[in-house]
Amino acid sequence: MSNLIDGRAIAQQIHTETGRRVASLKDRGITPGLVFIRVGEDPASQVYVGMKEKKSAELGIRSVTRVLPSATSEADLLALIGQLNADPQWHGILVQAPLPRHIDQSTVYAHVAPSKDVDGFHPLNVGKLMLGDADGFIPCTPGGVHELLVRSGVKLEGAEVVVLGRGNIVGKPMASILLQKGKNANSTVTVVHSGTRDVAGHCRRADVLIAAMGVPEFVKADMVKPGAVVIDVGVNRVPDASAKSGTRLVGDVAFAEVQPVAGLITPNPGGVGPMTIAMLLANTARAAESAGR
């Protein structure tokens, strides 16, 4: 029996659910609207936004991408966000990272109206998540990992969870989600990072190991407790002379050697990746539902 967690299939379940919510909103005369803002011509950003637009269209979400030149000032970007905040046809606003260096990312995220912050990056939503207030938006990647775990039947209550990495996008909100009291959480969470003394020791005692530190194939077989659930959030580009592009993508987990040890494991690609878009569009449906109330 395969021990793979099929992120594509679970993402598809969520897309189907979101599609139904969108249809039901449309029956009430509400078309969920999602704006993407892209600054400059980063090729990866173009691809990501393109994928998100395509999936939005499939589910019946109206989306548009506002492309700004890379020389756009922070003030002009904030002004555009202010306009979109005030425009009721847009329920969600997503500012695609990375931004040019002269623009402060935190300032930008904090300028999106919390009720339209479908990325879950606004400090108000970060605070609500930490406080256990279900009213806020959950960041898409850790929210997606949570859905993967729950829908794969992983028992989180009482589980020893080790989160590798303490980034604001994945590690910290992941810990916030899992340490809450209640069903599908209530885990004992340790956040392990570059300052941790015995990283391998912590990993080895984890029932659920979530790797999100951005180090290629960091998690080896001898760092995983037999039967543990291993989730690989990493997306790292490494040199590969045999590839046409000269590089290939690898995760934070040395998949080939870890898979035989793990109880369940996400492939990469095909694990966490597809969940991020699924959660984004679910958040957008929710934003429209809240606005339409």
Add this chain to the structure above:
Amino acid sequence: MSNLIDGRAIAQQIHTETGRRVASLKDRGITPGLVFIRVGEDPASQVYVGMKEKKSAELGIRSVTRVLPSATSEADLLALIGQLNADPQWHGILVQAPLPRHIDQSTVYAHVAPSKDVDGFHPLNVGKLMLGDADGFIPCTPGGVHELLVRSGVKLEGAEVVVLGRGNIVGKPMASILLQKGKNANSTVTVVHSGTRDVAGHCRRADVLIAAMGVPEFVKADMVKPGAVVIDVGVNRVPDASAKSGTRLVGDVAFAEVQPVAGLITPNPGGVGPMTIAMLLANTARAAESAGR
């Protein structure tokens, strides 16, 4: 040599620093102002607010207490907070817990202007703390524990920290403070709680053990690694036939048996308790400094 962390002495250092900041603000024509709101006649709240008022006066902070009858509606309380938010003479607003049952505490905390939220309970400040944004207010009790640790020379970088309890007032923000990258933090933090399988096992591996779950004398000697730093945040009233009142206060740590094992330990009372007021008044000075900029 004593292994006691003297919370009273460290709180006094902070009060002295705050007093200097207040004097400097007054030289610029700014008198820091702090409003306490008390709803109903809870005797403990009267005592707490009285202590805070007295210490404010000693440091030159102008304070006033608005006492509302216990039948006050949530709407009326929110309206009063709204007025105080808009009144520039008040730099800090503190709503004393507990509130009557018909008033939702989270709604009230979220109504205080974040720039006047010297308690650090507003979700925006909770989010900033989690994100590592030093611009927000840190809740007084975990902020006070952090100061105790730093000023006692405890090496937090790389330390294994176990926080017992995941409350919104102490446990969660304590974890947020210590897991950040950077000096006087960078600890490996595990949050242990009622859903944790092996509480004692986690406690025994802690270099720094912070007890904040509200269970009388929960932490016993055999749960503490020899030489560990033990911080007792608990305040529990237990029956005591020999006491005049019939009760006495105890912490979350069985002090008498743990002290010989610990490297450093807070007495209780006289440990964390005095720090909470010290941090509140330091936050108030900061609020006035920010407003005066």
